[in-house]
Amino acid sequence: MILREFALPLMATAFLIVATLPGSEQGPHEKRLLNNLLGPYNVLERPVANESEPLEVKFGLTLQQIIDVDEKNQILTTNAWLNLDEKNQLLITNIWLSLEWNDYNLRWNESDYGGVKDLRITPNKLWKPDVLMYNSADEGFDGTFQTNVVVKHNGSCLYVPPGIFKSTCKIDITWFPFDDQHCDMKFGSWTYDGNQLDLILNSEDGGDLSDFITNGEWYLLGMPGKKNTIVYQCCPEPYVDVTFTIQIRRRTLYYFFNLIVPCVLISSMALLGFTLPPDSGEKLTLGVTILLSLTVFLNLVAETLPQVSDAIPLLGTYFNCIMFMVASSVVLTVVVLNYHHRTADIHEMPNWIKSVFLQWLPWILGMSRPGKKITRKTILMSSRMKELELKERSSKSLLANVLDIDDDFRNLPGGNNAAMTTTSLGGGFMRHPTTIEETPMPGGTGTQRDLQHILRELQFITNRMKKADEEAEVISDWKFAAMVVDRFCLIIFTMFTIIATVAVLLSAPHIIVQ
CATH class of the missing domain: 2.70.170.10 (Neurotransmitter-gated ion-channel ligand-binding domain)
Incomplete structure (x- = not known):
């Protein structure tokens, strides 16, 4: 305000001083000078x-x-x-x-x-x-x-x-x-x-x-x-x-908050897809949608760059890595869904899948099933128990395997261990019955037929129950294997996303210029 009050008087005074000074009329002189x-x-x-x-x-x-x-x-x-x-x-x-x-x-x-x-x-x-x-x-x-x-x-x-x-x-x-x-x-x-x-x-x-x-x-x-x-x-x-x-x-502030941060958020959503249960029905849809979103972002970057093949931009390399990760997650999601919906009458679980996805990977990832704690000791004991079970089942007679009982149970009166497997007696061999019909039963002929009929019914019921239990166990194993693949992919792709993001930021000459 003070400057405004004194500005006008000072300008007027300066104008008067300049006006009173002696000067020269330069119009004619300039014209003569220009002509000369x-x-x-x-x-x-x-x-x-x-x-x-x-x-x-x-x-x-x-x-x-x-x-x-x-x-x-x-x-x-x-x-x-x-x-x-x-x-x-x-x-x-x-x-x-x-x-x-x-x-x-x-x-x-x-x-x-x-x-x-x-x-x-x-x-x-x-x-x-x-x-x-x-x-x-x-x-x-x-x-x-x-x-x-x-x-x-x-x-x-x-x-x-x-x-x-x-x-x-x-x-x-x-x-x-x-x-x-x-x-x-x-x-x-x-x-x-x-x-x-x-x-x-x-x-x-x-x-x-x-x-x-x-x-x-x-x-x-x-x-x-x-x-x-x-x-x-x-x-x-x-x-x-x-x-x-x-x-x-x-x-880089504009590109950091409009391209890099959305790309990281979208890739994190792809990681969250591995936490969805396969029965939700949106597991595969989420992965495909995220893949399309990254494709749109990559096209936005490509539109601003010259169409040259001299070099690949750092941001394009990062987007390609994330897109590769998301595409791989979609493929592995298909594998997870395939494992989750397998049944025993169509697929049989190979031994290497049992060893990798039911024992070693769950132990490495710290996963366990209800009532089953997976440790290195239990894995080794399980392998040993399977070997012993195979040997034991091969040494039983047919009736014992059918009824899932010990051979000693069939030491009936007067039977003289007739239903046991072939044994060595005094340097010779005695052949034991191998079928239900050959197994001697106490009592008369009618009693023997009734017992044989009962044994057949028991055998049928036992087989159905065993088959149902085996199918349920196989389905449960496939579902657990799908869970293991999900957890493994979640950890691997999380590490990949973090390492790729940090590597891109650290390799850049500078990160943010305000």
Whole structure:
């Protein structure tokens, strides 16, 4: 408020002081000066006192704004001022060029022309260096706007044309979106060689970045400049150019929260699919839906990148790994559902599946069945018990195997162990009955037939019960094997997702640029 109160009186006082100072009327003097300078002036003449010496042109560049970096077409668009002191990879920038040189034919004594120190003359009236950007991608090639040339009394000419520059830029997508890009802007005379026009850097630090407007997608690291003298194969004369390298770094915050985080969340949903029970009916649908979602995300990334085969972007590699994981989870989900719905009358569980999925993997994963604790000792004891059971069943008689009883139970009165298996007696062998009909029964013939009928019924009921128990046990084993595969896939794919995410983040040159 205080500044506003004093601003108007101060401006009025300054205006009165300037108005009362003695001055010169420069209208007639400027007109006379322009007539004297431009009358005999030849715009085709290189303005040097000695034709054998090159004209020195100081060249500078002020970067105002990075308008766009077109990765797909590989174009950089800039807004710059050229300071002349006498999916196609493009960078689009706003630049001011600065050209400054000394014109031998544009000198005058200011006292002879009423104190006129400088003039503003249109560039088509004067000689100016034909400095262009060699790697321009603009439709008109030269993107500068023609402004007046400021000419001073000592012959110094300053030409500052602003322009929107489109330059080709080789985009390296190896570390996308954690990438740095170096885009060159090469300026030089189109027709004058180094013996006629010599470009000199206005500043050893490179381009002027004091007026740079921050870009939302790219962070400017620097813009060094370098003078090059090159002898081309076509011509023996040396040609001088000045190359500015715009060093930019991508801001990854947008890609991190819009691509990487959703990808991690979607992949975690694929992991949760292994916790769903197979009877829910949505186990396979969830995996396929997640696979389609990742495909959409990968297409979004592919649309922003140039269609080149030089390198695979880091984010694309990560998405492919996650997609491979989700696709594998869909395949293994099919295996789990297949195991879960198997029955004993169609599939028989092989011994290696029993050993791997019912014993060793549950023990490694810490899983157990109700009433059955799985340890290394129980696994070894189970194998041993199976061997002993096979030996014991092979040593029993048929009736004992049918009724699932010991042979001693059939030591009936007067039977003399008739139903036992073949035994050695006094150096000879006695054959024992092997069928129910051959087994002697106490009592008469009718009693024997009744007992045989009862034994047949018992055998039928026993077989049905054994078959039902065996089928239930086989179905239970297949379901438990499906649970083991689910748990194993959950652990393996969780580790894979964590390792892939950490590996991608650690391999990146930088993670987040605000």
